[in-house]
Amino acid sequence: MSDHNQTPRTPRQGLGVELRRLRTLAGLSGRQIALRTGLSQSRVSRIERGDALASVPELTRWLEQAGAIDRLEQMVAATEAALNEADSWHEFMRADSFADMQETVREREAVARTQRSFLPTLVPGLLQTAEYARLVFIASDLTGGQDYAAAVQRRIDRQQILYEQGHSFEFILTEAALRWRPGPKQVLIAQLDRIASLATLSNVSIGIIPMDVETQAIPWHGFTLNEDVDDENPYVQVETIHAYLTVSRPDDVELYRRQFAVLKKAARTGQQFSDFLNNLRSELLSGD
The missing domain is CATH 1.10.260.40 (lambda repressor-like DNA-binding domains)
Structure with missing residues (x-):
């Protein structure tokens, strides 16, 4: 740190x-x-x-x-x-390693009782398997100097919060996010199994927006809305290619809140989500 x-x-x-x-x-x-x-x-x-x-x-x-x-x-x-600020990844990486960054995120997650995340491109860190996370870190490391083992361990440690009943999580993913493959298809199959397991937790809700479903929201980018924050107002975290954004201005937070609500209407949850995962898994297993 x-x-x-x-x-x-x-x-x-x-x-x-x-x-x-x-x-x-x-x-x-x-x-x-x-x-x-x-x-x-x-x-x-x-x-x-x-x-x-x-x-x-x-x-x-x-x-x-x-x-x-x-x-x-x-x-x-x-x-x-x-209230709204951008933390340049270039400056961030000069000061902190991937492992340090995971610890910073863990501290922020600990004080938010409700998290609502939308990911249009890949599986969110809290749901990732160790191998999927390792490949994500490798793909994200433009300098090649990171300790991937330490970063993966910190990311896995973060996932302990999913089992704490005092915290609730809503994840909405696009079909593209579930299909993105950072490695061999076996990595993705294991990742789908991990998601299916975590979706059984009573405080975790996961939804999927299939490619063929109508939706009234444009998936501009991913974001995490942190609500019920200890001693603090709600805020949003956004990762872009050049910076890590923290959004706290109330009017802007409300924009993200409304965006999540529209995305949620288009998402398939419960049995429909389970069926989608099973069909995608079967497709991967039967493919070349």
């Missing part, structure tokens, strides 16, 4: 570094600022890491305790500007 001494990559991280600096200058520990502001220690840590943005009341209490209330207007403006 990157440490606090590294140059902030994003506005969120810059805000977190500055709040930590002001707290330290005031001679306060993380525990002390938590007690004095009424925040949990985990919330303080997430704010200082840049994983979360402080609300205006939280900023006010924080700056009051740090003796820097004169910075409030400036910090509020910076927070507003950071």
Whole structure:
């Protein structure tokens, strides 16, 4: 994991570094600022890491305790500007390995009680088999210098959250996502079996949008909508070819919420989903 001494990559991280600096200058520990502001220690840590943005009341209490209330207007403006941000993969990869990135994602997933994900191109990380994940990491590594074994292990470790009843998950995939093959067809067959197994969990819902079904939503790109977040407002994570986006502005989050609802209407779930998986599996087994 990157440490606090590294140059902030994003506005969120810059805000977190500055709040930590002001707290330290005031001679306060993380525990002390938590007690004095009424925040949990985990919330303080997430704010200082840049994983979360402080609300205006939280900023006010924080700056009051740090003796820097004169910075409030400036910090509020910076927070507003950071609600939607892009973290460049180029800068990200200079600071963190694939394995570190998995740990960062795991920490974010731990505080979201409800996740709704749409993936139009490949199986989401939480549902991947180890071999599928390894091949995805290889395909994603443009420099060739990553530790794939460590990254795969961290991704598999992340999947433990699927078995926690305090968390619920909705996944919507396109047929293209299920058919994409990062390796031999045996890899994809094993991946389909893994999905079928996870779909039996009571807190996991998986749907498929077949290629021949009508839908009123354009599948622009994948995204994950995080709801019921501990001490934080809902937010959306989007991975593009050049950057990792975090969307927190309420109006924009609502756009993703509505998009997911439209996609969900077109998805086949339950027995229809199981039948689709079985037919695709049989097709792969009987093919050349």
